[in-house]
Amino acid sequence: MKAAVVLFPGSNREGDVEDALELVTGRRPVTVWHRDTELPQADLIVVPGGFSYGDYLRAGAMAAHSPVMREVKAAADRGVPVLGICNGFQILTECGLLPGALLRNAHLKFICRFVHLRVENSDSVFTRGYVAGDVIHVPVAHHDGNYTADAETMARLRGEGLIAFRYCAPDGEEAVGAEAVAHNPNGSSGSIAGILNERRNVLGLMPHPENAVDPKLGHTDGRRMFEGLVAALG
Numbered sequence: 001m002k003a004a005v006v007l008f009p010g011s012n013r014e015g016d017v018e019d020a021l022e023l024v025t026g027r028r029p030v031t032v033w034h035r036d037t038e039l040p041q042a043d044l045i046v047v048p049g050g051f052s053y054g055d056y057l058r059a060g061a062m063a064a065h066s067p068v069m070r071e072v073k074a075a076a077d078r079g080v081p082v083l084g085i086c087n088g089f090q091i092l093t094e095c096g097l098l099p100g101a102l103l104r105n106a107h108l109k110f111i112c113r114f115v116h117l118r119v120e121n122s123d124s125v126f127t128r129g130y131v132a133g134d135v136i137h138v139p140v141a142h143h144d145g146n147y148t149a150d151a152e153t154m155a156r157l158r159g160e161g162l163i164a165f166r167y168c169a170p171d172g173e174e175a176v177g178a179e180a181v182a183h184n185p186n187g188s189s190g191s192i193a194g195i196l197n198e199r200r201n202v203l204g205l206m207p208h209p210e211n212a213v214d215p216k217l218g219h220t221d222g223r224r225m226f227e228g229l230v231a232a233l234g
Contacts, residue, residue, distance in 0.1 A: 084204040102206070110143040114219070145188065
């Protein structure tokens with residue numbers, strides 16, 4: 001599997017996702033600069049986490065207009081899988097590849113800790129390594145991860161099975177009331193942690209599966225995402 005990782009000024013997780021992909025595939029991904037106007041041939045494009053352009057205006061708003069994003073959108077339209085992690089998720093919503101928006105965390109503080117996610121849909125190249133209902137343990141690190149969308153979009157995401165991951169309690173139950181504060185770290189609508197586009201070839205998620213791949217780091221629940229991608233894309 002050939003992968004390309006898009007690098008913006010302010011990205012800081014490109015090395016992490018490149019390490020994760022190399023660990024699983026045995027091949028180092030190609031790094032693509034945000035001003036590039038062409039993409040190399042790739043089976044997977046990753047828009048990594050960080051603080052592109054310092055999160056000026058809104059997180060991901062400026063990066064969404066970088067020259068390379070025109071090529072990323074064109075590749076997604078052709079069916080190439082595109083994975084946006086954290087700031088990458090924000091960029092994908094800002095450029096229109098995914099619906100909704102990421103607002104400031106409900107408590108207005110940066111969070112960096114492990115969370116539990118429930119796999120809502122395993123019918124995509126990104127989630128095929130899991131079974132719907134699986135609970136995984138991965139880290140988050142963000143200030144603007146509060147997913148929101150209008151009522152029509154939320155209904156469509158639910159009705160078409162486009163919610164990929166939700167924040168949950170350790171037993172997999174969706175947290176409500178006082179417990180929601182503990183298990184939904186940013187106040188995201190519907191406890192949404194990650195969503196798919198209609199073709200299910202674009203995934204955006206706020207948590208960092210790339211930081212839960214190497215057993216040396218003590219957590220490997222994110223590894224199945226990358227292994228599933230390898231199985232699907234070769």
